[in-house]
Amino acid sequence: MNLYRRELREGRRGLLGWAIGVAAAVLLYMPFYPSVGGPELTQTYIDMFPPELAALFALEGLASGPGYAQSTYFGLLGFLLISIAAIGWGSRAVAGAEDSGTLELTLAHAVTRWQVVLETALALLTRVAALCVVGSVLVWALNGPAQLGIEPTRLLAVTLALFLLTSVTGLAALFGGAVSGRPAVATGLGALVAVAAYVLDAVARLAGAPWLARLSPYHWAYGSDPITAGFDLGGAAALAAAMAALVLLSGWRFSRRDVGTA
Amino acid sequence: MDTAVQALGLTKRYGATTALAGLDLEVQRGEVFGLIGPNGAGKTTVMRLLLDIIRPTAGSATVLGHDPREGGSALRRRIGYLPGELRLEGRTTAGELLRHFGRLSGGVAKGTIEGIAERLGLDLARHVGKLSKGNKQKVGLVQAFMHEPELLILDEPTSGLDPLVQQEFLSLVRDAKARGQTVFLSSHVLSEIEQAADRVGVLHRGELIRLGGVEELRAGRQRRLRATVRSQPGLRAALESMGRVRGLSLVERDGEVALTLSFEGDLDMLVKTLARFEVLDLLLEEQVLEDAVIDMYRNEAS
Numbered sequence: 001m002n003l004y005r006r007e008l009r010e011g012r013r014g015l016l017g018w019a020i021g022v023a024a025a026v027l028l029y030m031p032f033y034p035s036v037g038g039p040e041l042t043q044t045y046i047d048m049f050p051p052e053l054a055a056l057f058a059l060e061g062l063a064s065g066p067g068y069a070q071s072t073y074f075g076l077l078g079f080l081l082i083s084i085a086a087i088g089w090g091s092r093a094v095a096g097a098e099d100s101g102t103l104e105l106t107l108a109h110a111v112t113r114w115q116v117v118l119e120t121a122l123a124l125l126t127r128v129a130a131l132c133v134v135g136s137v138l139v140w141a142l143n144g145p146a147q148l149g150i151e152p153t154r155l156l157a158v159t160l161a162l163f164l165l166t167s168v169t170g171l172a173a174l175f176g177g178a179v180s181g182r183p184a185v186a187t188g189l190g191a192l193v194a195v196a197a198y199v200l201d202a203v204a205r206l207a208g209a210p211w212l213a214r215l216s217p218y219h220w221a222y223g224s225d226p227i228t229a230g231f232d233l234g235g236a237a238a239l240a241a242a243m244a245a246l247v248l249l250s251g252w253r254f255s256r257r258d259v260g261t262a
Numbered sequence: 263m264d265t266a267v268q269a270l271g272l273t274k275r276y277g278a279t280t281a282l283a284g285l286d287l288e289v290q291r292g293e294v295f296g297l298i299g300p301n302g303a304g305k306t307t308v309m310r311l312l313l314d315i316i317r318p319t320a321g322s323a324t325v326l327g328h329d330p331r332e333g334g335s336a337l338r339r340r341i342g343y344l345p346g347e348l349r350l351e352g353r354t355t356a357g358e359l360l361r362h363f364g365r366l367s368g369g370v371a372k373g374t375i376e377g378i379a380e381r382l383g384l385d386l387a388r389h390v391g392k393l394s395k396g397n398k399q400k401v402g403l404v405q406a407f408m409h410e411p412e413l414l415i416l417d418e419p420t421s422g423l424d425p426l427v428q429q430e431f432l433s434l435v436r437d438a439k440a441r442g443q444t445v446f447l448s449s450h451v452l453s454e455i456e457q458a459a460d461r462v463g464v465l466h467r468g469e470l471i472r473l474g475g476v477e478e479l480r481a482g483r484q485r486r487l488r489a490t491v492r493s494q495p496g497l498r499a500a501l502e503s504m505g506r507v508r509g510l511s512l513v514e515r516d517g518e519v520a521l522t523l524s525f526e527g528d529l530d531m532l533v534k535t536l537a538r539f540e541v542l543d544l545l546l547e548e549q550v551l552e553d554a555v556i557d558m559y560r561n562e563a564s
Contacts, residue, residue, distance in 0.1 A: 002365045010352055101349030105405075108313045109366040110339035258316035261276065 003106070003116060007123035011089065015127050018085040019134045025077040026138040030069065033146045037068040055205055065148035066227040069139060074158050075222055079165065079198070082131045086170025087190030089127060093120035094254060095177025095186040104260050117178060117251040124170050132163040150227060157226035164239035165221035169194040171246040178250035181259065193217070217242060266291045266413050266444035267312060271321030274307050274468075281307040283468040284321060289446055291412075294439050296459035297448040298479075304468040305448040306346045309417050312446075313343055326413055339368055342406035346417035346448070348398055350390045356401050357386035360408065367409040378404045381430050395422040407434060414438060416447040420454040432458045452479060453548045485525050486547050487532070492540035493517045500535050518542060 008015075042063040046054045054060070061067030061075075094116065097103035106116065136159040143150050173190025177183065197218035204213035213219040220239050224232040267289040274282040282304040289295040297305050310316045311323055314330035323330055328337045352359065357375065364370035379386050384400040393401065399422040406414055414435075420428050435445050435458040449455045452462065456476045464472040464479070472479065491497060497519060498512055510523045525532055536544075 002362065006362055010354070013353070100351055101345075101347055102351055104310075104315055104345050105343070105348070105350075105363075105402075106366070107315055108338060108341070108343035108345070109363060110335040110368060111366055112335050115335075260310070260315060 001119060003111065003119040004123050004126075007093075007120055008126065011123070011127065014085075014088075015130060018081065018127075018131055021081050022078065022131050022135045023138055025081060026073055026135050026142070029072040029077065030139060030142040030146045030148065033065055033068045033148055037062045037065070039063045052206055064228075065143075065146075066150050066154065069148055069150060070158065070222070070225070070227045073135065073139065074162050074227060078132075078135050078162055079194075079218075082128060082135075082162065082166040083169040083190075083194045085131060086124060086128050086166045087173040087187055087194065089124045090170040090173030090175075090190055091177055091183050091186035093117075093124060093174045093177060094250070095181055095183040098177070098181045098259055099183050101260065107259060113255040114251045117174070117247065117254055121171060121174055121247050121250070124174065125167055128167050128170055129163055132159050132166070135159075135162075151230075154227050154230050157229075157231040158222075160231070160236060161221040161226050161239075164236060164243070165197070165217055168217050168239055168242050168246070169197070171243050171250075175246045175250045175253075178254040179257075181257075181261075264291050265289070265324065266293070266326060267295075267446055268324040269308070269321065270323075272308070272311060272318055272323050273320040274304075274311060274316065275319045280468050282311070285465075285468075285470055287463060287470060287473075289444060291444050292439065292442050294435060294445040294447070294458050294460050296452075296455040296462040296476075297446070297465055298450070298452050298455075298462055299448075299465035300450055302467075303465040305465055306417055307468075308465070309343070309346070309415050309446075309448065312415055313338065313341065339409075340412045342409065342411035342414045342416075344402045344406045344414075344416040344419055346421075348402040350393070350398050350401060352390055354390060355387055356384060356390050356393065356397075359390050360386070360401065360405055363405040364408060367411075370408045371410075374408050374410075375404060378407055378434070381434065382427055383430075396424065396427070399423055400427070403431065403434070407438065410438075410441070410443065412443060414443060414445045414447070416445065418449060419447055420449060428454065451548050452476075456480065484548065485529075486522065487525055488520075488522045488543075488545040489536065489541060490543040491519045491521060491536070492542060493519050494539055497521075497539060500538065504531055504535055 042059065045062065046059050049059065059071070061071040094103070097106070103116075107113070136155055139148070139150070140152070140155060142148065169190050172193040173186045176189030177186030180186065197216045200216035201213050201218040201223075204210060204216070204219070213223060217239060220235040224235060226232050265288055267287070269285045269287040272282060272285040273280070285308060297308065299305050307316070311318055312325050312330055317331065325333065325337060326340055330337065350359065354362070360375050364375065376386070379400070382400040382403060384397060384404065388397070390398070390401060403419060406416060419431060423431060435447070438445055445458070447455055447459070459476055462474065462476055462479050463470050493514055498510070501507055501510060501521070501523065506525060506527045508524045511521065513520045
């Protein structure tokens with residue numbers, strides 16, 4: 001686990017920065033629920049927007065505390081910030097180290113290609129989990145003061161969904177790097193997965209095409225509304241399967257290619 | 263098993279480019295073997311193949327009795343490697359980075375890192391990101407030597423080192439040889455490794471074009487001579503009569519002649535020819551092997 005420990009030690013400053021960003025997102029949004037959310041105010045917004053836009057941004061969610069936390073943080077800003085952080089880590093794990101030339105020396109030591117993939121993936125998951133915990137602990141702290149009314153187990157359920165979803169985007173970036181060795185490909189693939197997941201879900205809601213949503217990891221995470229309905233084991237299993245597939249394919253492909261010649 | 267490194271028809275192609283074309287080579291245990299060649303000759307390709315960083319297109323390699331691919335991490339634990347393009351990054355100090363590599367190699371005897379660092383004049387407390395090229399090279403050397411591997415694979419180990427540190431490096435190589443370690447190293451010029459190497463191979467465009475003891479290659483070495491000589495008739499004729507002179511240029515100015523030439527072969531004759539004139543300045547340096555010389559080697563071989 002030397003690579004895992006070193007990855008975390010080297011990345012601690014970056015992790016702190018992202019944690020501050022996530023905390024800021026929670027602290028900027030949650031306290032304002034009483035003044036901008038609630039059933040009456042929300043109806044005013046919904047009437048202001050064309051129905052398609054209201055559906056796209058899930059404005060009806062603002063009517064309740066959990067819905068407000070979902071639409072602002074878990075479904076939007078938290079997803080966005082943690083995905084970007086995860087994609088950065090995933091891209092650096094193999095492609096970044098390979099591109100900068102440091103990976104060659106690591107691989108010349110008594111480590112295997114699989115070990116590089118598994119330990120950097122684990123370091124990525126650890127950091128994503130840390131960010132998700134920071135965000136949700138703050139949501140929990142503001143639950144009472146901001147009258148959000150989120151059930152504790154439901155908060156756990158939505159935190160798990162956020163963790164799995166953002167891990168998929170980060171591991172997609174790691175996979176892109178493990179296959180190509182190029183940071184641009186890695187970042188691009190991670191971003192593509194994140195954007196496609198969000199857009200597919202939104203378009204499916206707009207177009208009323210539930211089959212389309214089934215292709216979206218965003219829908220696997222949030223489709224059953226875990227912040228009000230609790231754990232969705234099917235969705236979590238789909239996300240976990242995607243994560244496992246990405247890690248396995250990364251290790252398999254990375255073990256079979258030349259390093260440093262991209 | 264007395265062979266440390268063996269290559270049989272080892273070939274690496276990238277699309278239409280051939281980086282290494284059927285290398286056959288044997289390095290014995292306990293030997294110091296030098297690979298010489300200009301940039302792009304395939305030296306780095308050979309070394310990366312031996313460490314399983316890249317995989318051969320054809321042919322095979324055996325390192326300490328194992329195929330690099332099958333030997334895996336257990337095999338690489340027995341090797342110390344210095345990459346040709348050494349990149350070190352991070353917010354850690356040189357000492358922390360070296361301890362990290364030491365843990366990857368399964369541990370380093372206490373005091374070894376400090377000992378080698380001191381010999382090379384490396385400050386372990388400095389942050390690696392802020393080290394000069396020469397100091398990074400020293401970090402690379404320490405990590406290659408510190409776990410006393412059976413085989414050292416060093417790609418251009420002397421690059422970026424000042425002459426004094428180069429001498430200390432050569433003494434590290436001699437110590438390694440005395441302990442029975444095998445050293446496989448490369449350079450673009452013979453002069454930087456000739457004191458250390460037992461045998462030398464010349465690599466050019468992916469082919470091994472010459473193999474022999476250091477003395478044999480030294481005799482055929484290319485030297486570039488630059489000199490300033492007092493103007494005197496017969497200078498050009500005298501130089502040309504030596505034969506094996508190429509690229510002769512004489513520029514006369516204020517009664518002095520600035521001359522440059524490339525020379526190969528018996529140095530004694532060159533010195534004695536020059537001694538007939540009044541020499542005001544003299545500079546003799548080794549030349550990176552030129553294509554013309556390489557063609558000559560080829561013709562000799564065939």
